[in-house]
Amino acid sequence: MDIRKGDRLVMKKKHPCGANEMIVLRTGMDFKLRCAGCAREFMIPRSKAERSVKAVSRPDEGSEGSEGTEDTEGTEGSRS
Numbered sequence: 001m002d003i004r005k006g007d008r009l010v011m012k013k014k015h016p017c018g019a020n021e022m023i024v025l026r027t028g029m030d031f032k033l034r035c036a037g038c039a040r041e042f043m044i045p046r047s048k049a050e051r052s053v054k055a056v057s058r059p060d061e062g063s064e065g066s067e068g069t070e071d072t073e074g075t076e077g078s079r080s
């Protein structure tokens with residue numbers, strides 16, 4: 001599963017506070033997550049995290065690279 005920092009995870013199980021979304025603060029061997037409901041932070045092993053995630057929602061990473069609109073102006077001036 002592709003989980004990245006900044007992702008919002010929808011968990012299969014609800015947190016005691018009632019929220020079922022977590023925000024990824026750090027990835028690696030362990031994930032550091034913050035509950036979207038109560039803002040509590042905790043670390044869980046990657047394997048466990050992946051098993052308890054139902055869906056990953058990633059906010060759009062901005063529309064980078066606006067299509068290259070290079071104006072290639074024909075330099076055909078200089079007429080004698």
Ligand SMILES: [Zn+2]
Nearest residue numbers: 015017035038
């Ligand atoms: Zn919570």
